[in-house]
Amino acid sequence: MRILVIEDDQMTADYIARGMSEAGHVCDVVADGRDALFHATREQYDVMVVDRMVPGLDGLSVVKAIRAAKVKTPVIFLTSIGGVDDRVEGLEAGGDDYLVKPFAFSELLARVNALARRPPVQDQKTVLRVADLELDIVRRQVMRQGLPVDLQPREFTLLEVLMRAEGRVLTRTMLLERVWDFHFDPKTSVVETHISRLRSKIDKPFDIPLLHTVRNIGYCLHVPR
Template identity: 40%
Template sequence: MARHALRILYVEDDPRTAAAVSELAASCGDTLVWEENGSAALLRAGMEAFDVIILDRMLGDIDGLTITKRLRESGIGTPILMLSALGRSNDRAEGLDAGADDYMAKPYEPDELMARLRALHRRAAGQEHQAVIIYGAFECHLKARTAFRNNKHLSLSPKEFELFRYFMENAGETVTREMLLRDVWNIDFDPQTNVVDVNIGRLRRKLEEGFDSPALETIWGSGYRILEGV
């Protein structure tokens, strides 16, 4: 079966870098649309459909973190791969917390960049058949990126939604800290920070506020599990 040709939005303020990536995408049979600044990219992303977005973190007008947050707040769930010369673990965590789906540090291998884009598209396409996940009193609307408990809308940040979705996809199972770092933060090592615990605490408060029964159960020494919330 022929591979789906990607339609990529690339946000990069360096024309030479943009030209090189555009040539790379074309050699793979994909179509790349380049925008030089964040303002234009936000407008384009809101008007046209893309399979994936490559977003440079450091731009002249609006930084990549802000662009990502604005896209997610406006309901645009297109997978985002953030590129940056800032490659430390806390830099990656910031990008993923803002709502990016993947993060690559510069310099990078061209083949890996395209492989990651294809993986992001496969992951997103695999979720299209299931628009809503329901478990007990909870609902997770994947395309709209919204969450509900007993029909009450839960106002979640982009990262809180990613956590909620992961728990819903693994409903009834214990989710370990290592699983969250790997699958939600895309970090395959322990950064020795409390980023998981802090975000779990925030999510728990939002899931439980105004309700009598708990939403998340801490399995001491193992991880966490979402409860039915009824």
């Protein structure tokens, strides 16, 4: 899954991002409500985790704005504001769930997974397709030519990122940020190793390769012409 976390407390944000990454999810973190609104309306996320008290534009206003913009991404409020009226206000603003700080990460993860398992709202994309390759985000399944493809969690996330960017080249740096949440170069071959493993599973057993290396730039998933 790809998750947007709106949280201005750095320690909390890092804690959530690290836990989600270990669970095999891609986690984008923003600390400002206006930046969050920009991301939420221009990128596709499976779930949003929103703190109500963030600078720029508070979390409640962010959720109201994305709902007005017809963004239907499930939202869980994660906040220290926990009165009954506050919870009601959050849900009426367009939130789908509400968790009060302090919290256990295991509960947050369970709630995020539960939101992702909900029946998709109309026009929300939970199944990605490129040619005969299909990735089901909710069921965590990958098929090619109707045959199951067994992927490890990180390989699944890597493929999801590549499929969402179908036809566009993603650089090594972009993949490190979106798949591993590395905002620096770890000086390892982790990207190349996972690309090689992914290619051996989704391409080598089949006739037409979909995962392509763009020399000195990055990688791209598309149907060759």
